[in-house]
Amino acid sequence: MDTSISVLAELRGAIGADSVMAGDAMEAKHFADWVVKAAEGAGPIAVAYPRSTADVSAILRVCHAHRIPVVPQGGLTGLVGGATPVAGCIALSLSRMRAVEEVDAAAATITVQAGVPLQVVQEAADAAGLLFPLDIGSRGSCVIGGNVSTNAGGNRVLRYGMTRELVLGIEVVLADGTVMTSLNKMLKNNAGYDLKHLFIGSEGTLGVVTRLVLRLFPKPESVCTAFCALPDYAAVLELLRRARGKLGGALSAFEVIWPEFYKLATTEHGVRPPVGAAAGVYVLMDSLGSDQEQDTAIFSALIEAALEDGVVDDAVIAQSYRESREFWSLRDSVAEFQRTFDPHVGFDVSVPIGRMQEFIDDCRAHLVARYAPVRALWFGHIADSNLHICVKQEPDGPTKKEIDQIVYGRVRAFGGSVSAEHGIGLLKKPYLEYSRSPVELDVMRRVKAALDPEGILNPGKVF
The missing domain is CATH 3.30.70.2740 (Alpha-Beta Plaits)
Incomplete structure (x- = not known):
């Protein structure tokens, strides 16, 4: 019997016939991530849709026994080919693992399955009066397992850190189907190696993340936003120094935009220019706090002093949340690049x-x-x-x-x-x-060999 037929039969027997699609039943989206398509004739032999960690374990046990490659797939919004299938693989889609299992207000944590969209995690936290701070443009379609597997960054890294800093506990399935459950909720836990960090950012090459305990934070009660025109990059560094000193941990975003981008956004993207177009460089700055009146006074004093001292040539402070979003629309107009x-x-x-x-x-x-x-x-x-x-x-x-x-x-x-x-992923491999x-590369390969000796997990990616 053909190996692929045998594998499909075993997979269907293990997780159900309706959870394994092959041939014409496979959706085209599973043949690529956002930008990198599978090579001609190199698509998956099937797409498996687990509903639980036990299903993921069963899939990997079967594939490990037959040495069949497995390519984990989340929301397929990646930009480097990390979820692009390889020839003869099983694409393992997390799209049916979408449960928000618990919001623990006392511990300030949320426990979720890896296929939950980022926006759903944000909304579940918000409904509990808390904040999950990770935020990227694809929030509605990317999934939290993919965010963790790529150690996503986004717009609030300055205050809250990369995704790595937001993960307390993890459940992951290893290449041979072994399940490692470490759903820790405690901020302090120094009992031996912190193994979760092996899997955060490893792009599915060391294991398949299935469940997560994520940190939540108090919701900000105030938002202050300014758009500034500065003479040069030296002034940017001075403004950043001042912002860190005056705002401390409240400084949540410090975006810098050079004139080429600013001109494109305010001409071809139709964004209203917040300040004049003759600056050497532009800064979009946010702070998040707990007292709007007090925070606004501190933020305004910072900008006024920078103007008086010639660090900033021109600046506009948002007077409403709507105006703040208008400022950010200029930065977010990057989505229009495919058109312009x-x-x-x-x-x-x-x-x-x-x-x-x-x-x-x-x-x-x-x-x-x-x-x-x-x-x-x-x-x-x-x-x-x-x-x-x-x-x-x-x-x-x-x-x-x-x-x-x-x-x-x-x-x-x-x-x-x-x-x-x-x-x-694939695109940056030649430049790692x-x-x-x-x-460092040798140590990475040793870790890979120890956890995935048959090399079945997302082969060909990273190195």
Whole structure:
């Protein structure tokens, strides 16, 4: 009997015939993540839809016994090919594992299955009078298991940290079907190795995350937002220094936008310009607090002092939540790039904050040296070292590979990271060594070999 037929029969026997789809019954969405399609003829032999950890364990036991690759899939919103299937694999979709199991107000935690959409986690926390702070643009379609597996970042990292800082407990199924349950709710727990960190950010290569205990926080009672025009990047660093000193932990976002992005957003994206268009650089800044009147006074004093001292040339402070959202609509207009700036090559990198402008100037110079009319956009979270770059592709310009080599080469030269918050997947694999030493890569491979000796979990991804 053909191995794939045998495997499908075993899987259907283990988790139910209605939970394993093959052939024409497979939905097309499972053949790609958001941007990377499976190679021609390299789709999955089936898609399995577990409803529980026990189902995931059964799937992996069968696949491990037959050495069949397994590619975990969440909301399929990834940008680096981490969930793209490989030839002859089983795609393991978490889309039926959508239970919010518990909100524990005393412990300030929420326990969920890995297939729960991020927005549902946020709404469940909100209904309990609490906040789950992770927030990214794909909140309605990405799922929490994928967020954890890629260690997602987003707009509030400055205050609350990456996803890694929001996970207290984890349940994960190893390659051979072994279930490791560690649904810890305690902030302090130093009983041996904290194994959850092996799986957070490992992109499904070490195990399949099935359930999570996540940290919740008090809901902010105040929001202050300002949009500022500054003369140069040195002024950005000074404003950040002042904001950290005056706002402390209330500072929740510090987005920096360079003129190329600002011009595109306020002309072709139809966003109303909050300030004049002649600045050297722009800053969108948020603080979250507990007393609107008091917090507004402190925030306003910070901006006024920066204006008086010439650190900021122009600034507008939002007078309402609606106006705050209008400011953010400029930053979020990145979603319009497919309409106004395609085809382009996008980058999500980290560079030391103090050298960010130097990096941009150097990177731009290398791109111009290759193609003088090059167009590039620069923007990012910056206070957490994260810079986004979009380089327009032109018919007579450099190829995607050439652009990648230029940008990632400059990242390496500046001691940065080729991936700030999207993972490695397939697209960044050739450049992982730009940011990790040979010893680090060797340790990663040893961990992989120990937990997945047959190499069935998301093969070909990361390294």
